[in-house]
Structure formats: C-alpha cells, structure tokens
Amino acid sequence: MRFRISDFGFRIWLPAMMLFVFVVLGWKDSKSEIRNPKSEIGSVFAAANDELAAGRHDGAIAGYEALLVLGMESPNLLYNAAVAYRRAGMLGRAILALERLLVLDPRDAEARRFLDDVRAQVGRSRPRGAGTGGLFPRRGLLHAASGRLREAEVAAAAVVLSFLTFGLLFARRFARREALRLGLAIAAPVSAVLLAVACVLLWSKAALEADAAEAVIIAPVAAAAREGPSTESPESFRPAEGDIVRVVGRAGGWSAVLDESGRRGWVAPGDVGEIFGPLVIPSGQMYGAPP
C-alpha cells in the first residue's frame, strides 16, 4: 500500500495553518494600516502623477522629491521624476534620475531610450564647439559586462554556483562508480569557472561601480568648479549641466570632482548628484524650497 500524505490528516491541518497565518497577517496588516503611512505615500505619488499629467510640473516635482527625501526610490518614481524634470527643463536632474533608475533596473529599455533622448537634447542645446563628450560616461569592459545585470541576480548566481561547485566535489568524494566520478570531475571545474565569473561580476558591481563614484552635474546653469571647497576660492572650470564627473573627495557638503578631460575642482552642495550610493537632496535644493 502506498503512503499518502492525506492519511496523516494533511487536508485538515494545512487549511487550519493557512487560516492561522491569514488571521495573524490580517491582524498585523490592519495595525500597520493605522500606524504605517504607506497609503499616504501612495497617495502622494498618485497626486504627483496627476499634477504631471495636468502639466503642472512644479507640483509634480515637489511631490516626487518629497518621496525621494523620505528614502523612497523605485523605478517608476524615478522615471516619472525624470519626465517632470525634463518637462521643467531641468535636464541634469532628469539624467541623474534615469541613471539611478538604471542602477535599480539595468534592463529597463524604455528608461535607457529616454536617457539617450535627454542626453541628445542636452547635446543639441549646447553651443557649437562646447563638446558633448562629458555627457557620456566612460566605463570599462567589466563595468559594461555587468551593466545589464542586477546586483541581486549576480549575487544569487554566485551562491547557487558555490553550492553546485562544492556539492559536486562533495559528491565526488563519495562516488564509487568510475563513470560518475569522471562526470563529476568534469562538471566541478566548469561550475568553478562559472563561480569565478560570477564573483568577478559581483566584485565589479560592488566595488567598481562604487569606486567609479560617478555623478551628474545637475545645476541648471553651468556650475562653477572651484579650487577649494568655498565660494571664495577661485573658479577653475565650469562643468556643464548633464556632464558625468567623478567624485574624488568631499568636504563640508562640497564635492571634489574630476571631469572627463581630467580637470579637478570643487562644486557646491546640490550642484552634483551621485549615481551610486544614497540619494542626497539638500533641503535648500529641493524644488520649491525657500532659498
């Protein structure tokens, strides 16, 4: 006679367990509805979308930035913020929002096209001879290889391959059949190579992207890069809105940046937005904030 799981009353205790979980979760949800402002955050997002659809870009930007300051950051929020920034003529901020979106979701083709479109618009708006090289980040081969992958995907692949590689070696230790031992001896190195590739890609995502410290010039009028972190320091050059720079130092809210031609200077807080790492919107730089 075959063993049947239902013989042990599975059909009785499973629904009972599900009911218990539902009751517990439902109770927790009902409590969080009262204390958690999630629904209010959703309504802010919806209201900002309505503002954007009605052509009131300022209201939309204020709504989106309020959410970003709260730490909310999602592909749709960043995309809509980019649309609002673009319509308001704040193309540097639109580029920053889209670059951050692509960090969250590197395979968002629509956002990638949108970013190209905005960059093209910035490039067209520049005077002749101003150059557009700074608009496009110069990233290495490894960065490009891992550019379309999410960090979580690479990390999950590394964990799976680690289990597979060492699991095969473990199995080989106890395998007695010669054919099986041979198969395991071939599979384990292949898996180990894949594990090494995954680890390199993960290192690229975790270390290279952070070390690159890429940032976007978001000041609507060309920001002044100075020789020191204060407004009294002499101006060294003027990076243009939308240019990609590298942040190589920080002091009192000022950022030391390197542009694509190797020029170095300090830019004021709020003139530059970093692509990787936490998003910082200085309160004085928020849209509609009092000067």
Add this chain to the structure above:
Amino acid sequence: MLVAAVVLGAATAALAQEPVSVTIRASAGSVAVGEMLRVDVTIASSLGDPEHVGGLPVQGFSVVGSVQSQSMEFSFGMGRSVHRVRVVTTYTLRADSPGVGTIGPAMAVVGGERYSSGVVQVQIRLPHQPPAGGFPMTVPGPAPAPAPAPAPACRRPDGGLMPASGSDGPVTCREPQPSLFLEASVSDTRVYLGEPLRFHLRVHVERDLVGFSAGGIFSQVIQREPVLEGFLRVNLEPARIDTGLDLVGGRRYLHAVVRDKILYPTRAGRLEIGPAIGSLTLRRVFDVEEVRRESAAIAVEVLSLPEEGRPPGFSPNNVARDLRVDARFAADAAVAGQPIEMEVILSGEGNLAAFRVDPPRFAGATAVKSGDSVVEPTAGSMTSRRTIRFAVTPTAEGRLGLPAFETPYFDYGAAGYRIARSGRLDIAVAPGAAPRSVEADEPSPERAAGTVSIRPWNDLGTVGRPWHATPAFWIALLAPAAALGLLYAGAGAARIVRGRRGVVRPRDLFRRGDATLRRIAKGKADGDPAAQFAAVEAALMDYLEARLAAPLRGYTSHDMHRRLVDAGLDASIIDRLAVLIEGCEFGRFAPSENQGRAAGDSARSAIELLRALDAARIEPSGRGS
C-alpha cells in the same frame, strides 16, 4: 465534442493550404507620379525554403529598394506536422509615368518547381490630380492575400455585427472564456493619417479567482503588450485601477481597463493593433495552473490625406480637430536689436507635439524658436496644448506687427483643410542698439518636448542593502566551501588519530590500495616489476585482512579459500582473487621481457577486484557461518 470538432477543422484547414503560394500586395491602388508605393511579395511554402526568388518586374515604376525577411511556422494536426516558411520581400517603388502601372508576376522556385504570382495593376496619376474613387486593382491569376475579415469576437459597442469589410466606427473585440479573457476596443476603425483613435484593453477575471489584491492581479496580468507598429502612442493608463463587476455567460467577472492609449497612425493603408497576451496563475492547494489568453487583433484602415484643397508645402503632421491658436508678445514694448519673446499656444484634439509650426515672418524682425512644451491629453480630456516660444528681434524702430499667426491643418472632423488663425499681433519698437545679425541668434534648446508618458503604477519602496553587504550572503556563499574543507580536515584528523592509536579501517586501506594500484596501472610506480607485483598482492591482501579482521598471509591456498568461503565471499570473486595472487607470485619470481606491462595489467585487474571486494558482503572472522 464541439472543441474536438473545432480543433479537427482547424487542423484540416491548415493542412489543406496550398503547399506553395506566391502573392503580391500593394499598399495603395492609386499613386501620383513621383510618389512611393510599398509592395509586399509573400512566398509561403510548406515544401521547404525557396531555392530561388526572382526579381519583381514592374512597368511604370522604378524599384527604389527592397528588404527581405523570413519566418517559419509550425503546425500539428492529422498525425503529422507542417513546417511552413514565409519569405516576405518588401519593395519600395516610385511611380515614374502616368497611366496604369503593372507590378508582377513575382516568381519563386521551390523544390525544383516554378511558382508565380498574379499581376497587380495600380493607377498612376499626374501630381495634384485627385485619385479616382475606388480604382480597383486588377489581379488575374492567384489573388493576393485578402484583408482578413474581422474576428467573429469583434462587434459594435451596441452588439451589432461588423461588416465583412470596410468597417468604420468603434469596435469591441471580446471572446468570453473561463477564468480570464481580454477585451480590446478602439474608438474607430477607419481614420485619416494622424487622426487619433483611442485604444482600450480590458481584462476580465472571474470574481472567485480574485483574492484580496485585485489591483496586483490586474497590474501584472499582461505578459505581452499589444503590437502597435505604425502608431505613435500616448499612454493614458489611470493611476489607480478601478474594477467593475459584470455577469458574462452566467459567470461573475471583475474587469478593469489595464491599457488606455491614444494612437496616431503614421502611415496610410491597413494597420493592425496586434494581440496582447495575458496570463493568470491559478494556485490551488496541490497544483498550479497557468491560464493564458490572447486578445483579438484589430485592423484599422488609415486613409491618406486628400489631395483636394491641400495647401502648398503642407505637412502631413498637421492633423487635428477644432484647433485654436493664440499668439501674443510677452511684453508691451520692444527695443530694436533686443529679442522679445512671443508665445504661440495651440490647443485642440490631435498630435500637437508633432505639428510643424514655422516661425512667424515679420517685416523688419527675425524670429527663431526658443522653447516648446506640450501638455498631453489625459484620460478625461482628449485636448492637447502646445506652447511654442519664439525669440523675435526687431531690426528697426517703429511698429512691428502681423495680421495673424496662421497654421494650416487638416481637420479630420470636417474632412477638409483649414487654417487656424490667431488675433492681430502688434507692438511698438523703440530705438536701441545696433541690430544683431541673424547668424548670431543661436536657437535655444528645445525644452520639454514632453512626448514621454508617465508610469502610473505604484512600486514605491526603499532600496534595501545590496546582497554583498549582508552577512547572510557571505555565509551562504562560503558555507559550501567551508563544509567541504571541514569534511576533508575532519577525515584527515581522524586518520591521523587512528594511525597514532594503531587502528586501521578497511576504508583507509581501500583508498591506499586503490591509489597504489592506479599508480602501477599507469606505469608511474617506483621500483622494479617484481616490487610492483608485490605491491599489487599486498594491496589486495591488506584490504582483505582488514575486512576479515584476521590474517590471511601464511595460509595455504586451500586454507585461504576455506576461510574466505566461511566469510561468505562469493565463489567467483574467490576464484578471481586466487588467479590474481598466483599471477603476482609467478611474476615476482619468473622474470620476463614484458614484466612491466604484466604488472600494469595485474594492477588493472586488481582495481576491479578491489571494487568487487568492496561491494561484497564479508563477515568478519568468527562471525561467519
């Protein structure tokens, strides 16, 4: 039964298709001299790839270019599969001389046989001559692929049937099915080029399948978006999904609009709104089922803008309804040589973002575009609004004016060309600095083209820590390596401890013996052949003694045989063992020329025997029968 009959019928129909067909299809029945015409030559073959595809003979036209694409279809039915190849060559022709142009026949060779299409005749008229109404395309021979009749699921919104061809007006396509079905609808199936039409995709899900998160289900049900090739689109999806309940065929369905778009056709002819695919995963207690449904494709006939009344230099982008133009200067007075901003506001239905609006022509001033922004239509209002700014620089003092700012457009509501006019523009110009040259006036960047639509779906959340920054990830990554290392380290330590205590396990001897035998078999062992024979014998005897927990060496062959039989060892293995040990002893004491090779052979046999011994059941001495 009915389903089986339908499936059988479909399979029969598929198998009853012509094995090879060559068809020609032109995008229009009438063109003007100099106009382009698109012609598709389709070769459909179930006999394999065409070996040769001939060129397209044309009279009255010249071939500007061609593109070829190939696709394959597989169908199964009546106990066999059908593999069908479809090669489509798209030609772009230019009409050269007035009269009746002839296109075809197209020719292809498949399986050594020659197949050809019919001939298509197209009227070529003089420029500015209106097209003759309904000039028929004469197609002798095999007819070109006819436009597919509307799907039976498509009906008028009031439930009335669609005509077989030439349909106009709104249409709704739905085919109710259990669990899930999709409903596609458009506001019009015959429109002018550039005329907007509204497309809705509605999802119906059986009420009983929807739990507590109806919004989540409806926002994720579409797996493949409808193909909207040939259309520009504006997305109007609502910020929130509103559901309704209706009764279809005795079942209760929750329904919601998941796609809401305004579509602007970009080319004349027959366009198709492709099917969307939706899927729903039904999770039951012990199984999971995925339901996939497809919406109907909807054909839209796009009419070219009429030639009659077309203003010279008219842009086909300027298609709207009830267009209003308002123009004004941003200031009350201007200074010669100093730019002043002029604002032009267009409002009305249509794709105003694509409108071509030329700068105003002032006598005594230059004007360049300095800004442009569009307010797209919303779900509640189809009216768009576009604001264009011009920098106008007067060159001399006096008065600067224009009777009206004019924009020609095609009014699809009235099916005729119109001109939208603003009120009079007039401003006083004070004397100022020397006028700047026109070349110095760089146009400002076009800000906020604003043709990208927003994403209404709420996916808000905080960005969590990356995986590599969490201890759990590193524990999971390194745990297998650590576990394997511990296993080896533990085994090594245990061996050392056993060695110090003088305990020898059969498994240790098996490994040691196996390694020794492998070295000998590969010819890598040290020592002369006699020593290798001794090592082979020792490997087997050490292991057997460990398994028996009793010495075997020193016994006669007969006694050893008896002890092994007592231990329960199989007779065939005992015989193989006796032969091998005898061979080893013979090899040790009877030198020969190929002794080295013989030792290797013995080692290989010993490896097999060692494995057989390892797999055999042996009772330790004193416990056997």
